[in-house]
Every structure is written in C-alpha cells, then in structure tokens.
Amino acid sequence: MKHLKNTWYVAAWDYEVGRHLMMREILDRPILLYREENGRAVALSDICPHRYAPLHKGRLCGDRVECPYHGLQFDANGQCVHNPHPHGNGPIPRNARVRSYPVIEQYGAIWVWMGEKEPDPNALPDYHFISDTDNYRTIRGVFDIENHYEMVNDNALDLTHVTFTHAGTLGAGLDNVRNERVVRERIGNTLWCKRFNDGIEAGSDFQRFNPALVGIKVDKQQNVRWDPPGYIVIIIRYVQADTEDTHYTSIFAGNLLTPISETRTRMFWSVSRTFGLQIEALDHAMRASAELALMVQDKTMIEDQLRLMGTTDLESMRPVYIADDATPVAARRLLKELIEAEEREEREQRAAGSATRRAEPEATPERVT
Amino acid sequence: MKHLKNTWYVAAWDYEVGRHLMMREILDRPILLYREENGRAVALSDICPHRYAPLHKGRLCGDRVECPYHGLQFDANGQCVHNPHPHGNGPIPRNARVRSYPVIEQYGAIWVWMGEKEPDPNALPDYHFISDTDNYRTIRGVFDIENHYEMVNDNALDLTHVTFTHAGTLGAGLDNVRNERVVRERIGNTLWCKRFNDGIEAGSDFQRFNPALVGIKVDKQQNVRWDPPGYIVIIIRYVQADTEDTHYTSIFAGNLLTPISETRTRMFWSVSRTFGLQIEALDHAMRASAELALMVQDKTMIEDQLRLMGTTDLESMRPVYIADDATPVAARRLLKELIEAEEREEREQRAAGSATRRAEPEATPERVT
Amino acid sequence: MKHLKNTWYVAAWDYEVGRHLMMREILDRPILLYREENGRAVALSDICPHRYAPLHKGRLCGDRVECPYHGLQFDANGQCVHNPHPHGNGPIPRNARVRSYPVIEQYGAIWVWMGEKEPDPNALPDYHFISDTDNYRTIRGVFDIENHYEMVNDNALDLTHVTFTHAGTLGAGLDNVRNERVVRERIGNTLWCKRFNDGIEAGSDFQRFNPALVGIKVDKQQNVRWDPPGYIVIIIRYVQADTEDTHYTSIFAGNLLTPISETRTRMFWSVSRTFGLQIEALDHAMRASAELALMVQDKTMIEDQLRLMGTTDLESMRPVYIADDATPVAARRLLKELIEAEEREEREQRAAGSATRRAEPEATPERVT
Ligand code: FES
Ligand code: FES
Ligand code: FES
Structure with missing residues (x-):
C-alpha cells in the first residue's frame, strides 16, 4: 500500500480513548490506544x-500494558519493563x-504520526471549529468504507454528485445549479473548490434546521477545502440574498480519512454549526441527515466502485x-507527488547510510486472511 | 476464463426484464438490462x-439511463447523450x-451476444416449446451453482446419475435400467444421447403427474440434446407399451446455462409439458419436483465437486x-475445439490488423474480492 | 504444507465412527471413515x-461404499468392485x-497413517490412561482452531500462560509460582517440561473438584510431555505437602493435534482423572472447565496470533x-529435523528409483476457495 507516512492520521475521536485498551488499524498496522493516569493519550x-x-486484550496496570x-x-514508551x-x-x-x-490531541481528535521522520506538531490541518465550543456546536461519528481513501476524497471534492446521489435528501435539484459559479484555488498544498449560487432558496434540510431561512431568497456558498492526504472540510454558508450577514447560517462538515488498508478507509466525520447552539434536538436531526448521506448513500456508491x-x-483505468x-x-496528482517525494527521500537516506529516528525494525507482518 | 464469446447467452427470462434497471453478470461482466418504452430489451x-x-442503481429516464x-x-445504444x-x-x-x-428476445428468454463478431440471429438453440403455449404448458426458474458450467453439462448429459443422486424422487430404481438401450448421435454441433426402456412402469413422479400412466406398462424414452456451450434439453416421453401414441405424455426440460465466472453458473430452467395443459395445480407439483432435483440434489453435488x-x-485430473x-x-472436446477456433481466428485478425466490429476498448476490470 | 507424513494422526475418537459414513480432513485431504460389519474402522x-x-455422502452397502x-x-481396501x-x-x-x-484403533482413538512408508504399529504416543477405565475416568471432546498446530504446541508447552490467559479460571495467581522449580528433559524424541511447587494451596478448580484438597498445603507438579508432531499430555499432580501420596490427586490432560491444513488444526482433547471415579457430576464440572479454557481462552489467543x-x-519472525x-x-527444532529427514529420504528414494509401498498416484487436488 502506497501511503504518505510522515503525516498525522486520526486514530480516534478524543471521547473514544480512555483508561481502557482499544485497538485501531492504520496503514495496515494494529495500533493500541489508551490514556495514562495523567490523561495523556498513548x-x-x-x-x-x-x-x-x-496487547489490547491484556490489562492496563497503572500506565503499563500487560x-x-x-x-x-x-x-x-513501548519498553518492556517487567517479565514475570x-x-x-x-x-x-x-x-x-x-x-x-x-501522539497529538487536538481539535477533538487523537492524531498519530506514522512515519520515521521527526513529527511536525504544526502540520495538522485546521479543524478548530470542532473544539471551539463557544462559536460552534458539533456532532461527530466514525465508520468504515470498503475502498481506498482516494475514492472517498473524490466523492467529497466533486459536489456535483449531491444532486444525484443525495437526491431527495441533501440534493436541491438541478434548478439550483443552473447559474452556479465555481472557483478553484491552490494555496500551498491546500486545495479549495468553491461554489456560489446567488438568489436561490435554501436547501430543504437547511430550512428545516434553521427556520430563519424559510421563505426568503439566499446567497449560498459551498466551499470544499482539502489537505493531503485525506482531510476535507465542506463549508456550507447561507446569508439573505444581497446582504452580507443577515441570517448568516453555516455548517463546517469535516471528513477526516484514515487509511486502514489498500481497500478500507475509516471516516471520522463531524458537523459543526453556527446556529441553534442551545438546541439539542438539532443534534439529532442533523445526525440523522449526516448518517443517511454518509453511511448509506455515499458509502454504498464508493463500495460499488471498488x-x-x-x-x-x-x-490507470483511463476514465x-x-x-x-x-x-x-x-488532489490525486498532488498526493502522488508527495508520496514520490517521500519515497525518494527515504531512498537517498538509505543510500547515504544516515540513521533514521527509530533504529529498531518493527514487526510488520503480512496479513493472513 | 476461457469461454466461447461469439455466441448467445441467456441474460434473463422475458418476465424478469421491464421498465426498471436490473443487472446480471455474464462472463465476468456486469450487464445492465431494461426495456425501452416500445418494449424492446436493451x-x-x-x-x-x-x-x-x-448504472443499474441510477434512473430510467424515458429510454435513457441516468x-x-x-x-x-x-x-x-450506450452513447452518452447528456451531461448536466x-x-x-x-x-x-x-x-x-x-x-x-x-439482444434477441425469443423462446421466452433475453439472449445477449457477448463476442466482437457480427451476431448470428439464426444461431439460437431450439427452445420453441417454451414459447409455444398452444401445445405446451411451461414453468420456469433461475438459480446459481458454484462451479464451472461444464460440470453442469456433465450432470445433465449423463443421466445415469438419476438413479443415485435423485433416488427416491426422480430415480426409478436400478431395475428400470436393466434393459436400457442407449443411442448417441452427433448432428453438426448438436449432440444427442437417447435412452430407451420398453415395457416398464412409468416413474412414480410421472404417475402422479399423469394418472393415465398408472397401472399400465409403458415404453419410455429419455433423450438429451446438447448444443454448445451449455444448452440442454431433456425430453422424457412415455407411450403405452407397444403403441405409437396411446397416452402420449411428454416433458421437455430445458437447462440453459450462462457462465457468470470461472466457478459460477446461472441456470435458467424450464419444464414444458404436453399434458394437463389446463391444470394449474400441476404447475406447483412439477415446480416442487424440479426445484428439489435441480436446486437441492444436483446443485449440492456439483458444488461438492468443485x-x-x-x-x-x-x-487434466485424469479421471x-x-x-x-x-x-x-x-461435449467437452467439441467445446474445446470451438473455443480454440475462436481464439485462433482472433489471433489471425489481430495479426492482419483487421478492424473488429467495435473499435472502442471496454473497461474490463479485474475483480477485487 | 510441510508436515510429517509417516506418522499416525488421530482421525476421530472411537465413539464418533460407526456404521455410517463420515469425513474428516487430515493434511488437506478428505478422509472417509466408517466401520465394517465386524467393527473394524476403515x-x-x-x-x-x-x-x-x-463418497461420504453416498451409502454404506455392507462393507462397501456406494x-x-x-x-x-x-x-x-478402496478397490472399485461394482459398476452399475x-x-x-x-x-x-x-x-x-x-x-x-x-488404521489402528487404540487409546480410544482411530489413528490413521498418512505416509507412504510401512506404518509402524509401535509408534503411537502413550495415552493408555484414556482407555484404562479401571484406574481413570475420562472425558473427551474435539474442536478446531484456526492456526498451524505448532502454535497450539507452543501454547501447551509453555504453561506460564496459565496465570494470564486463564486468570480467574485455571490460573492460580503469581504468588503460586514464586518458588517454582522447572526441569526440562529429552528422552529420544519425547520432551518433558516439569514444574514443581511445594507447600502451596491447590488451585481453586482442584479444590472444587476434590474437596480433600481444601484447607491443606500441597506439593504440586505440572508435567508436560510432548511427542512429535503434536501429542501433548499435561499431568497435574497434587499430594499433601511433605508426604508421598496422601490425598494423591491427579489428572492427565491430553491434547492430540491433527493438522487439517496450514492454518487449521483439529484438537482432540481428553481429561483423565484418578479421583472421584464414580462421580458422574464431576464429568460435567470438569468438562465445563476444560471447554472454557481450551475452546474459549486458548483458541481465541491462538487465532489472534495468526x-x-x-x-x-x-x-522467521525473530520473536x-x-x-x-x-x-x-x-519442539519446533526437533520437528523441523524430523520433517527434513523425511524429505531427504524421499528424495533419495526417488533418485534411486526405488518403489514405494503404494504405486498408484493419488488425486491430491489444490483447494478452490
Ligand atoms: S505473547 Fe506477550 S508475553 Fe508472550
Ligand atoms: S456520472 Fe460520474 S460515475 Fe457516472
Ligand atoms: S460414480 Fe461418478 S462420481 Fe462417483
């Protein structure tokens, strides 16, 4: 499996990890997760x-694993400290x-650095809205998809599928997109695809979530941000048409993808909203909507593709x-460049005989199925 | 998978295909089936x-697929005619x-031509009895068997197994075959194996289906006809012994085999009878008998063989x-000759650089399992 | 799959084989088992x-299989004697x-010789306690484990796992082993690992099984005997501390391993006891204990390892x-030597062109899954 190794991957949401042993697979490796007595994630x-x-079927003895x-x-630290x-x-x-x-714990997630190089604590993609509880209210979840995570990237980075795959739920119909304006940007390794629709009706789900949008014309933006290798934010933003911020209504939907294997991806998803911050019932309505779209409609499509x-x-299929x-x-081409650069650097270091951060080889067994 | 390609395969019974999208796999390829508004199968x-x-999870819009x-x-025709x-x-x-x-629709079936050569509309094997509702009454079904279709051919082409595999149901006991006479014929690429038993009792199932056979001696024929690659008809015929047609009682049992993959076969089966044409209850009795023999007894045996x-x-096993x-x-040897001839012809055409009927290559992905 | 071939493998417990056809897989081969009218196992x-x-789905006709x-x-003898x-x-x-x-029937088991060389009737490992009903009372069972049988050998040959994997059931806690003495012996191809603990309390299961052990100090032995390729006996023996045989209490636990395939093992297990010979209720208590330890705790661990x-x-993993x-x-190294010796001998015989006991080749198909 070709993957970017020297990068942070989400192993779990913060609320999943505690004073118990759990296992998550990342890049084909089983990773043991727990918290020390001081709360630090390991x-x-x-x-x-x-x-x-x-090991995750053993016992947690203080901060040690038996x-x-x-x-x-x-x-x-992984050192054996007791042999009975x-x-x-x-x-x-x-x-x-x-x-x-x-490990870094930030934006509500436990991030794990999978490569041999020094980890870069500043390399996290920005998901501040997940942990900024003053300005946002967030729901989260996690599930698996049977396909390579690049196929999940494709899904989120091309929102034209919403009209068809999510017809009757998120989709707002073809009329809505007749005058759509699309802007694409690259800033460093971050890609943006922004869609503008002015003077339309808000999607029916949004009218249901925020009654202020009922009966008015709105200007809508759907901005997708992507950071390698699989970090997506979809920002949907409504304001009353021809105003700057009247009835400003926005969600930030995170799709954080962790490769489990060549053909399996774990999706950590979040939906952060800027409205109805005190309304618990909205959590349930928005969760039902997100789970239908992600865990039924998108998942089925992406698995059929495989x-x-x-x-x-x-x-290679020449689509x-x-x-x-x-x-x-x-996104595919940028990711390919990054992986090739990483491989080149590894080869050069090996040729130069230079030491990597970790000397001991790790057991990385082939899988028996 | 080595298969005869320039031939007709049954994709579905006519009653299965309509104004909805459905998918059937043939020779490892997923095939979309539907009917146009004018009724023509596509x-x-x-x-x-x-x-x-x-595509079969999309929508039928008039005669187009979305x-x-x-x-x-x-x-x-498969041409993209709209991009939203x-x-x-x-x-x-x-x-x-x-x-x-x-596509040809005939004998109650939707036949699909899988090869690159011009389709031959006269190349269908004869199953007229399925669609001749004046002289026959027919029941039909479809199910899958986990083995190569040649192993299903073997099963039907050697009816000696009936006494053992179908003991207690179709089998009439060893006594019945003591004086059996067997005649084998080849006419073009059609093979016949005919079995004659004179002056015996009718099989118990037949006595149940047609009470005229109870208590009399009969002359019985069991004639199996095979056309490549997997088209079988078993004709069972009883007349009162030493007469030409008294109490003439006959069924034509079709086994139409479509290769799904190297190790999976779809069987389209039919049983057409010449008696009791008005008796609906006979449909149910004969269906129960056919399904037990085909879907339980034969299927289990053929899957055990794999x-x-x-x-x-x-x-290659040298049995x-x-x-x-x-x-x-x-049948195996004839089929092998036909496949080798087809491959030889393909190679020669490629060598001669001659154009085939379809210029565009088709996506034929390997399977991921 | 590399396996010792010229050796006896347990195909079944004696009570499993009778006047019916059954099948068991050994070294990737399906073996048909039944008894002749005179009781001899085939x-x-x-x-x-x-x-x-x-064949096991056919019929037993006298001593023949149809x-x-x-x-x-x-x-x-496997000879075809009738063609209908x-x-x-x-x-x-x-x-x-x-x-x-x-085939040999001994010690309550049906043993089958899988190699080409002359079978050696004296080569059975000693499990006399299973069939010696005067001095022992025995319970038996059989189940499968998804891993190579050497991983099951490992499990039984290193009883230090009992304290951890069987904590709360068989395990007696770390205190129990503080003064353990271990003796290892090799006698021919038989390996022994003996553990001595003097002046301790009997394990709680044993106190439950034999109330004579309650409230006294005991001297305990746990002796494991191994014969290639996968024959284990665990002998657990208690006597009142500082005596030779007061309250002598002992079990002989057999783990007889038959390789089904590279990654599947059948375990025939037995527990023979020297006490409570008339107490049927003890059978049920000891069966529950054995099945929990073997079929839940050990099996899960060994399958996780694969x-x-x-x-x-x-x-090769360099653990x-x-x-x-x-x-x-x-045990692993001895087994490796024996297999290599067998392979060497085969090569030499082939080189010398010498005849083996069986002239006819056997159908040994690859598996389709
Ligand atoms: S496998 Fe972990 S201590 Fe033995
Ligand atoms: S239109 Fe995009 S996959 Fe068919
Ligand atoms: S007799 Fe034909 S398979 Fe056994």
Missing part, C-alpha cells in the same frame, strides 16, 4: 514481540519493546473526465 | 465510464459511451472413465 | 475417482480405486525469547 504497536499476542498471553509488561518469568520477576529480554507512535473498478488506481473532475484530479 | 455495460458507478453518481445519461455539468447542460465528453450488446477437484479442468461418459466427454 | 480417500463426488453420483462401489452401468452390472474401469489408509503474525513460521520458550523452541 499509541503503541498492538503486537507483543514475544509471541504476537494482541500482555494477555504470558504477562510481559510494557510502559507508555521465572519466579514473578525475570530478566527483561533484549529488544523487548514495541514501537511507540507520537467492485466495478477492480483496482484502486483510478487513473472519462468531466469539468468538475478538476479538483479531485488535482 | 443490454449495456453496467459500468459508468466516468467513475465506475453501477448514472446514480453524477448524472451522465446514456441512450439505449456545468449549469445543467455541459459538453459530452469524448468517448463517453458504454458498450452495447446485441471443492474436491480444486480446479475446473476435469480432463476414471465409464461408458456413459461418452456424451459428456464429446 | 479410512479411505473420500474422493470418487470418476467425477470427484464426496458413490452418491453414479453409483460405483468401493470395498474397504450399463444394465446394472458394467465392467470395472481400470485404476478405479481410492487410496486406503492404514492474524497478527501473518505467517505460520514463527522463527523475543524468554526462558520458558526453551521447550516450545526445542
């Missing part, structure tokens, strides 16, 4: 180096350690292109 | 050339078309042969 | 050489035979070793 390889037992098979204990054999207190075997992954393409390499493919294709 | 590739969405992902529309982007009416992308397959053989190439293997083996 | 290849039907597809009959076609009594096809496997290792070749790995590792 990410270790889930594979015991003795006999390949799954293997469920023969009881070796590992600290939060023989006589309750044996020697620590040389090399008895599991890989520890750098079955019909038979590969995850779209460009037909239409105008709105511009942003998805730009 | 077969297209089910894969949208834009992003590989399954893709469920971004709304491209294709006519009944941008502004509801964008340019038609060059090469935006899906393969269209020649598990035990571990390949679909029977002859033990008995006398009744003559017809199945003749 | 093991044949389950694959009919005519069309690869599963194929469920076209009715060929085979005797208990044509006319109820056709010629026997040349080479119509299935492989017959040597998923995380991604291979069945542990040593971390601890002191208690000595016996499992010794």
